[in-house]
Amino acid sequence: MKFADVLIKPIISEKSNKLSEKRNTYAFRVGRKSNKLEIKKAVEEFYGVNVVNVNTVVAPSKSKSRFTKAGVISGRKPAFKKAYVTVAEGENIDLYGSL
Numbered sequence: 001m002k003f004a005d006v007l008i009k010p011i012i013s014e015k016s017n018k019l020s021e022k023r024n025t026y027a028f029r030v031g032r033k034s035n036k037l038e039i040k041k042a043v044e045e046f047y048g049v050n051v052v053n054v055n056t057v058v059a060p061s062k063s064k065s066r067f068t069k070a071g072v073i074s075g076r077k078p079a080f081k082k083a084y085v086t087v088a089e090g091e092n093i094d095l096y097g098s099l
Contacts, residue, residue, distance in 0.1 A: 006034040006042040010095045011082065023086065026093050030056070030083045039083045047093045053086040 010016075011027035019025040030039055036054040043051050061079040065072055087093060 003042040003045055005031050006038050007046060010093075012095060019084070020092070024089065024092065025084050025086045026095070028083045028085060030081050032058075032079070032081050034081070034083075036083075039085065043085050043093075049091045049093060050088040051085055052088050055084040055086075057082045057084070 008029045008031060011029055013027075016027040019027065028039070028043070034042075036056060039056070040051045040054050043049065058081050059079060062077045063074065064077055065074045
């Protein structure tokens with residue numbers, strides 16, 4: 001798998017900001033077929049940091065519905081995979097530098 005297929009985008013939220021400040025852990029949305037070793041290599045290659053630990057979570061799909069003039073429209077949001085990457089002590093990833 002290519003590194004571009006492994007890391008999709010960083011997750012920037014209140015929870016991920018607290019994790020990065022307290023535990024030096026960053027959250028990424030990753031490809032469904034990627035494993036922990038590929039995620040570790042991709043983060044080390046892209047950001048130039050040493051990765052200590054990788055935890056993955058598969059968020060299940062959700063059903064959504066909305067009310068319109070034509071009636072109720074129902075659909076699904078797809079499932080996705082998240083990775084929580086812990087970086088070595090003293091190192092950090094600048095997620096806001098590329099914005």
